[in-house]
Amino acid sequence: MTNTHKIQRVSALMSALCVLIVILLPLLLLWIWVDFERTNGTLEYIGNALRPETIALPYRILGFIISMVPVALLMWGLLHLRALFELFRKAVFFSEANARLLHKFAMMLFFSTLASPIARALVSVAVTINNPPGQRAVVVNIGSGDLNSLFVATVFLAVAWVMREAHALAQENAEFV
Amino acid sequence: MSIVVNLDKMLVEKKMSSKELAQHVGITEQNISLLKTGRVRGIRFTTLEKICETLKCQPGDILAYNANEIPGG
Numbered sequence: 174m175t176n177t178h179k180i181q182r183v184s185a186l187m188s189a190l191c192v193l194i195v196i197l198l199p200l201l202l203l204w205i206w207v208d209f210e211r212t213n214g215t216l217e218y219i220g221n222a223l224r225p226e227t228i229a230l231p232y233r234i235l236g237f238i239i240s241m242v243p244v245a246l247l248m249w250g251l252l253h254l255r256a257l258f259e260l261f262r263k264a265v266f267f268s269e270a271n272a273r274l275l276h277k278f279a280m281m282l283f284f285s286t287l288a289s290p291i292a293r294a295l296v297s298v299a300v301t302i303n304n305p306p307g308q309r310a311v312v313v314n315i316g317s318g319d320l321n322s323l324f325v326a327t328v329f330l331a332v333a334w335v336m337r338e339a340h341a342l343a344q345e346n347a348e349f350v
Numbered sequence: 351m352s353i354v355v356n357l358d359k360m361l362v363e364k365k366m367s368s369k370e371l372a373q374h375v376g377i378t379e380q381n382i383s384l385l386k387t388g389r390v391r392g393i394r395f396t397t398l399e400k401i402c403e404t405l406k407c408q409p410g411d412i413l414a415y416n417a418n419e420i421p422g423g
Contacts, residue, residue: 348391350381 177264184261191255195248202244206237218293222301222310235299243288250281267343272336279329286322290315354414355388357401364405374404 205215209225216223228236257274265271290313297312304310361371368386372379375397384390398409405411 345391350377350385350390350393350397 180266181262181264184258188255188258188262191251191258195251195255198244198248199241202237202240206233206240209233216296216300218314219297219300219310219312222297222304222308222312224301224304227303228300229303232299232302236296239292239295239299243285243292246281246285246288250278250285253277253281267336267340269337269340272333272340275329275336276333279326279333282322282329283326286319286326289319289322351388352415352417353388354416355385355412356414357382357386357412360405360407360411361386364407366405371401371404375400 209228253274257271257278260266260268260271260274294311294313297310301308301310361368368382369379372382375382377397381390385393393413398412401407401412402409
Protein backbone atom coordinates (compact mmCIF):
# COMPACT_ATOMS: atom_id res chain seq x y z
CA MET A 174 0.00 0.00 0.00
CA THR A 175 1.45 3.37 -1.02
CA ASN A 176 1.63 6.36 1.31
CA THR A 177 -1.12 8.07 -0.71
CA HIS A 178 -3.42 5.09 -0.15
CA LYS A 179 -2.64 5.16 3.57
CA ILE A 180 -3.41 8.89 3.71
CA GLN A 181 -6.68 8.26 1.85
CA ARG A 182 -7.72 5.53 4.30
CA VAL A 183 -6.82 7.57 7.40
CA SER A 184 -8.58 10.60 5.89
CA ALA A 185 -11.76 8.58 5.30
CA LEU A 186 -11.67 7.57 8.98
CA MET A 187 -11.01 11.13 10.14
CA SER A 188 -13.84 12.40 7.96
CA ALA A 189 -16.24 9.89 9.55
CA LEU A 190 -14.93 10.83 13.01
CA CYS A 191 -15.63 14.51 12.32
CA VAL A 192 -19.23 13.67 11.37
CA LEU A 193 -19.61 11.57 14.52
CA ILE A 194 -18.30 14.39 16.73
CA VAL A 195 -20.59 16.92 14.99
CA ILE A 196 -23.56 14.66 15.78
CA LEU A 197 -22.47 13.85 19.35
CA LEU A 198 -21.54 17.38 20.48
CA PRO A 199 -25.07 18.87 20.57
CA LEU A 200 -26.51 15.60 21.93
CA LEU A 201 -24.00 15.59 24.81
CA LEU A 202 -24.75 19.22 25.53
CA LEU A 203 -28.47 18.49 25.49
CA TRP A 204 -27.92 15.57 27.88
CA ILE A 205 -26.00 17.86 30.26
CA TRP A 206 -28.94 20.28 30.42
CA VAL A 207 -31.68 17.64 30.53
CA ASP A 208 -30.10 15.37 33.14
CA PHE A 209 -28.85 18.37 35.06
CA GLU A 210 -28.77 16.79 38.55
CA ARG A 211 -26.35 14.08 37.44
CA THR A 212 -24.20 16.15 35.09
CA ASN A 213 -23.92 19.42 36.98
CA GLY A 214 -20.24 18.65 37.52
CA THR A 215 -19.70 20.49 34.24
CA LEU A 216 -20.89 23.65 36.02
CA GLU A 217 -18.61 23.22 39.03
CA TYR A 218 -16.82 26.45 38.08
CA ILE A 219 -19.88 28.36 39.33
CA GLY A 220 -19.14 27.17 42.87
CA ASN A 221 -21.53 27.47 45.83
CA ALA A 222 -23.92 29.75 43.97
CA LEU A 223 -25.05 26.77 41.87
CA ARG A 224 -28.31 25.24 43.15
CA PRO A 225 -29.59 22.77 40.58
CA GLU A 226 -33.02 22.52 42.24
CA THR A 227 -33.72 26.24 41.73
CA ILE A 228 -33.05 26.27 37.99
CA ALA A 229 -36.38 26.43 36.17
CA LEU A 230 -36.88 24.91 32.74
CA PRO A 231 -36.75 28.24 30.82
CA TYR A 232 -33.34 28.95 32.41
CA ARG A 233 -32.10 25.48 31.52
CA ILE A 234 -33.19 26.11 27.93
CA LEU A 235 -31.45 29.49 28.04
CA GLY A 236 -28.32 27.81 29.47
CA PHE A 237 -28.42 25.24 26.68
CA ILE A 238 -28.77 27.91 23.99
CA ILE A 239 -25.92 29.98 25.43
CA SER A 240 -23.58 26.97 25.77
CA MET A 241 -24.56 25.92 22.25
CA VAL A 242 -22.92 29.04 20.74
CA PRO A 243 -19.24 27.95 21.13
CA VAL A 244 -20.26 24.36 20.37
CA ALA A 245 -22.01 25.46 17.15
CA LEU A 246 -18.90 27.37 16.10
CA LEU A 247 -16.81 24.28 16.74
CA MET A 248 -19.29 22.11 14.80
CA TRP A 249 -19.10 24.53 11.87
CA GLY A 250 -15.31 24.29 12.05
CA LEU A 251 -15.45 20.50 12.18
CA LEU A 252 -17.58 20.45 9.02
CA HIS A 253 -14.80 22.37 7.27
CA LEU A 254 -12.26 19.93 8.70
CA ARG A 255 -14.36 17.06 7.37
CA ALA A 256 -14.41 18.68 3.92
CA LEU A 257 -10.60 18.94 4.14
CA PHE A 258 -10.28 15.23 4.95
CA GLU A 259 -12.65 14.47 2.07
CA LEU A 260 -10.20 16.27 -0.24
CA PHE A 261 -7.32 14.24 1.24
CA ARG A 262 -9.43 11.10 0.72
CA LYS A 263 -9.66 12.03 -2.98
CA ALA A 264 -5.84 12.54 -2.99
CA VAL A 265 -6.20 16.32 -3.42
CA PHE A 266 -3.34 17.67 -1.31
CA PHE A 267 -2.21 21.01 -2.72
CA SER A 268 -5.33 22.76 -3.96
CA GLU A 269 -6.35 26.23 -2.85
CA ALA A 270 -9.39 24.62 -1.18
CA ASN A 271 -7.17 22.64 1.23
CA ALA A 272 -5.64 25.81 2.66
CA ARG A 273 -9.01 27.59 2.71
CA LEU A 274 -10.74 24.75 4.60
CA LEU A 275 -7.95 24.44 7.18
CA HIS A 276 -8.03 28.23 7.64
CA LYS A 277 -11.80 28.15 8.21
CA PHE A 278 -11.50 25.28 10.71
CA ALA A 279 -8.76 27.16 12.59
CA MET A 280 -10.82 30.38 12.61
CA MET A 281 -13.89 28.55 13.93
CA LEU A 282 -11.79 26.82 16.63
CA PHE A 283 -10.35 30.22 17.54
CA PHE A 284 -13.78 31.91 17.77
CA SER A 285 -15.27 28.93 19.60
CA THR A 286 -12.48 29.15 22.19
CA LEU A 287 -12.97 32.91 22.55
CA ALA A 288 -16.73 32.40 22.91
CA SER A 289 -16.38 29.68 25.57
CA PRO A 290 -15.49 31.85 28.61
CA ILE A 291 -18.13 34.41 27.57
CA ALA A 292 -20.74 31.63 27.28
CA ARG A 293 -19.68 30.21 30.66
CA ALA A 294 -20.09 33.66 32.27
CA LEU A 295 -23.56 34.06 30.72
CA VAL A 296 -24.52 30.53 31.80
CA SER A 297 -23.48 31.35 35.37
CA VAL A 298 -25.91 34.30 35.26
CA ALA A 299 -28.69 32.19 33.75
CA VAL A 300 -28.42 29.41 36.34
CA THR A 301 -28.08 31.66 39.40
CA ILE A 302 -30.58 34.37 38.47
CA ASN A 303 -33.29 32.76 40.63
CA ASN A 304 -31.04 32.67 43.71
CA PRO A 305 -31.80 35.08 46.55
CA PRO A 306 -30.21 38.53 46.22
CA GLY A 307 -26.53 38.41 47.08
CA GLN A 308 -26.18 34.81 45.94
CA ARG A 309 -26.38 35.41 42.21
CA ALA A 310 -23.12 35.06 40.36
CA VAL A 311 -21.24 36.07 37.25
CA VAL A 312 -18.32 33.70 36.98
CA VAL A 313 -15.56 34.57 34.52
CA ASN A 314 -13.35 31.57 34.17
CA ILE A 315 -10.52 30.99 31.71
CA GLY A 316 -8.92 27.58 31.99
CA SER A 317 -5.76 26.04 30.62
CA GLY A 318 -7.99 24.18 28.15
CA ASP A 319 -8.99 27.52 26.62
CA LEU A 320 -5.36 28.57 26.30
CA ASN A 321 -4.46 25.19 24.77
CA SER A 322 -7.26 25.52 22.23
CA LEU A 323 -6.18 29.06 21.36
CA PHE A 324 -2.63 27.83 20.85
CA VAL A 325 -3.78 24.92 18.66
CA ALA A 326 -6.02 27.26 16.62
CA THR A 327 -3.10 29.64 16.10
CA VAL A 328 -0.87 26.75 15.00
CA PHE A 329 -3.53 25.65 12.47
CA LEU A 330 -3.87 29.24 11.21
CA ALA A 331 -0.11 29.38 10.64
CA VAL A 332 -0.15 25.96 8.89
CA ALA A 333 -3.07 27.11 6.67
CA TRP A 334 -1.04 30.20 5.73
CA VAL A 335 1.95 28.03 4.80
CA MET A 336 -0.39 25.71 2.82
CA ARG A 337 -1.63 28.71 0.84
CA GLU A 338 1.96 29.58 -0.03
CA ALA A 339 2.63 25.92 -0.87
CA HIS A 340 -0.37 25.99 -3.22
CA ALA A 341 1.02 29.11 -4.95
CA LEU A 342 4.38 27.34 -5.35
CA ALA A 343 2.70 24.16 -6.63
CA GLN A 344 0.72 26.30 -9.09
CA GLU A 345 3.91 27.99 -10.32
CA ASN A 346 5.65 24.63 -10.55
CA ALA A 347 2.76 23.28 -12.64
CA GLU A 348 3.35 26.08 -15.16
CA PHE A 349 6.88 24.76 -15.80
CA VAL A 350 7.32 22.06 -18.41
CA MET B 351 7.01 37.87 -23.68
CA SER B 352 10.44 38.73 -25.05
CA ILE B 353 11.47 35.06 -25.09
CA VAL B 354 10.29 33.40 -28.28
CA VAL B 355 9.93 29.62 -28.58
CA ASN B 356 10.89 28.33 -32.02
CA LEU B 357 9.98 24.73 -31.36
CA ASP B 358 7.45 24.71 -34.21
CA LYS B 359 10.16 25.60 -36.76
CA MET B 360 12.53 22.98 -35.35
CA LEU B 361 9.86 20.28 -35.52
CA VAL B 362 9.19 21.14 -39.18
CA GLU B 363 12.93 21.21 -39.91
CA LYS B 364 13.49 17.83 -38.25
CA LYS B 365 10.23 16.42 -39.71
CA MET B 366 8.96 15.32 -36.32
CA SER B 367 5.46 15.51 -34.88
CA SER B 368 4.59 16.96 -31.48
CA LYS B 369 3.38 13.52 -30.45
CA GLU B 370 6.73 11.90 -31.25
CA LEU B 371 8.64 14.65 -29.45
CA ALA B 372 6.37 14.32 -26.41
CA GLN B 373 7.04 10.57 -26.30
CA HIS B 374 10.81 11.05 -26.55
CA VAL B 375 10.95 13.85 -23.98
CA GLY B 376 8.54 12.16 -21.61
CA ILE B 377 6.05 15.02 -21.21
CA THR B 378 2.46 15.28 -22.43
CA GLU B 379 1.54 16.42 -25.92
CA GLN B 380 -0.49 19.15 -24.24
CA ASN B 381 2.65 20.49 -22.56
CA ILE B 382 4.50 20.45 -25.90
CA SER B 383 1.62 22.43 -27.35
CA LEU B 384 1.79 24.94 -24.46
CA LEU B 385 5.54 25.21 -24.94
CA LYS B 386 5.17 25.79 -28.70
CA THR B 387 2.75 28.66 -28.09
CA GLY B 388 4.93 30.10 -25.32
CA ARG B 389 2.12 29.78 -22.78
CA VAL B 390 4.36 28.43 -20.01
CA ARG B 391 6.10 30.21 -17.16
CA GLY B 392 9.32 28.32 -17.71
CA ILE B 393 11.09 25.28 -19.05
CA ARG B 394 13.12 22.87 -16.91
CA PHE B 395 16.74 22.23 -17.91
CA THR B 396 15.94 18.50 -17.99
CA THR B 397 13.12 19.10 -20.53
CA LEU B 398 15.35 21.40 -22.60
CA GLU B 399 18.13 18.81 -22.49
CA LYS B 400 15.82 16.05 -23.75
CA ILE B 401 14.37 18.26 -26.50
CA CYS B 402 17.89 19.18 -27.68
CA GLU B 403 18.92 15.52 -27.49
CA THR B 404 15.87 14.41 -29.52
CA LEU B 405 16.00 17.18 -32.12
CA LYS B 406 19.84 17.19 -32.17
CA CYS B 407 19.98 20.93 -31.75
CA GLN B 408 21.17 23.67 -29.36
CA PRO B 409 18.98 25.51 -26.81
CA GLY B 410 19.49 28.64 -28.93
CA ASP B 411 17.75 26.91 -31.84
CA ILE B 412 14.61 26.59 -29.74
CA LEU B 413 14.67 29.73 -27.62
CA ALA B 414 15.39 33.26 -28.79
CA TYR B 415 15.22 36.73 -27.28
CA ASN B 416 13.21 39.28 -29.22
CA ALA B 417 13.28 42.78 -27.74
CA ASN B 418 10.32 43.84 -29.90
CA GLU B 419 7.97 41.38 -28.19
CA ILE B 420 5.81 42.84 -25.40
CA PRO B 421 7.33 41.90 -22.00
CA GLY B 422 4.94 39.70 -20.01
CA GLY B 423 2.64 39.41 -23.03
